[in-house]
Amino acid sequence: MAGLGEFELIRQYFAAAACATPVSGVARGIGDDCALLQLRPGEQLAVSTDTQVAGVHFPEHHDPFLLAQRVLAAAASDLAAMGAAPLGFTLALTLPNAEPAWLAGFARGLDVMARACQLALIGGDTTRGPLNINVTVFGRLPVGQALLRSGARPGDLLCLGGTTGEAAAALPLVLGERAASGAGDAELLARYWTPQPQLLLGQALRGLASAALDVSDGLLADCGHIAEQSGVALLIEAARLPLAAALREAAGARALHLALTGGDDYVLAFSLPPAALPTLQATGQPFHLIGRVAAGSGVRVLDRDGHDITPAAGGYQHFGGGDGQT
Ligand code: ADP
Numbered sequence: 273m274a275g276l277g278e279f280e281l282i283r284q285y286f287a288a289a290a291c292a293t294p295v296s297g298v299a300r301g302i303g304d305d306c307a308l309l310q311l312r313p314g315e316q317l318a319v320s321t322d323t324q325v326a327g328v329h330f331p332e333h334h335d336p337f338l339l340a341q342r343v344l345a346a347a348a349s350d351l352a353a354m355g356a357a358p359l360g361f362t363l364a365l366t367l368p369n370a371e372p373a374w375l376a377g378f379a380r381g382l383d384v385m386a387r388a389c390q391l392a393l394i395g396g397d398t399t400r401g402p403l404n405i406n407v408t409v410f411g412r413l414p415v416g417q418a419l420l421r422s423g424a425r426p427g428d429l430l431c432l433g434g435t436t437g438e439a440a441a442a443l444p445l446v447l448g449e450r451a452a453s454g455a456g457d458a459e460l461l462a463r464y465w466t467p468q469p470q471l472l473l474g475q476a477l478r479g480l481a482s483a484a485l486d487v488s489d490g491l492l493a494d495c496g497h498i499a500e501q502s503g504v505a506l507l508i509e510a511a512r513l514p515l516a517a518a519l520r521e522a523a524g525a526r527a528l529h530l531a532l533t534g535g536d537d538y539v540l541a542f543s544l545p546p547a548a549l550p551t552l553q554a555t556g557q558p559f560h561l562i563g564r565v566a567a568g569s570g571v572r573v574l575d576r577d578g579h580d581i582t583p584a585a586g587g588y589q590h591f592g593g594g595d596g597q598t
């Protein structure tokens with residue numbers, strides 16, 4: 273990295289960030305050839321990596337403070353989905369130039385989300401090129417307790433950790449196709465730019481949920497992964513699906529469609545044996561019952577009378593059809 277200088281840039285904006293202070297579990301953070309993570313006996317390391325490219329995953333014109341939060345939240349959400357406790361993350365940043373205002377905003381946003389998620393910045397890489405951000409997150413899990421996509425069984429309840437569709441409803445605002453006005457739009461924009469990974473819910477689901485994932489490509493598309501990997505059918509009851517007031521206000525008659533197919537929500541979807549319901553309720557963690565698991569395959573959406581009203585569209589895929597983002 274020319275200009276400010278790679279090492280000066282790393283030192284000033286990242287090594288000096290509050291979130292780069294090594295915490296318990298980080299034996300060595302930024303500054304050496306590798307970071308060192310310290311697991312306890314009986315723990316597994318959960319690892320997930322996420323790349324976001326300007327013009328593909330986020331607009332070229334953006335607020336770096338918000339962008340950093342979104343990128344880190346999206347990655348941390350994968351830890352939540354596995355039930356992992358957050359440990360640290362690395363940041364591989366490719367930048368067209370070392371612009372101090374952008375870097376300062378980005379570093380501040382990173383710090384806000386890192387502290388909200390209790391993730392320490394433990395290393396990274398800094399190179400010059402078209403804007404591209406890669407975050408790899410690390411978490412810890414007791415051996416055998418990870419929440420997989422493959423454990424859903426017929427008879428289980430289907431649950432959702434929050435509302436979906438708002439991030440998709442924010443897209444016209446994000447892309448500047450519509451001007452934001454009012455509290456509802458602010459809420460939609462917050463869902464898009466500053467999603468809140470459900471790390472506590474994920475950890476509460478250990479030993480309770482039979483399968484889980486985070487909804488990033490759209491509820492239908494992601495539930496399809498549980499259905500496929502578990503060898504079951506998932507039935508979503510449309511009347512049970514929570515729709516935020518801001519979504520209804522912005523999307524009107526399309527609210528249900530967006531809640532089913534819109535991406536970027538980062539709430540957890542999971543299957544739950546009915547016997548585990550009281551235990552989960554007692555944790556005080558937020559969730560909605562939205563359907564059930566049955567024998568068969570695929571995901572279906574049912575109306576109040578049990579009629580199949582499943583929309584045709586799937587989630588976005590970079591190398592195939594679809595209408596969202598991955
Ligand atoms: P190396 O050449 O051995 O890969 P670097 O010179 O790229 O190491 O980086 C020096 C140190 O700074 C390493 O600890 C690395 O993890 C860290 N680092 C580099 N870029 C970033 C970044 N964008 N955010 C956080 N840490 C970074």
Ligand code: MG
Pocket residue numbers: 397398
């Ligand atoms: Mg390097």
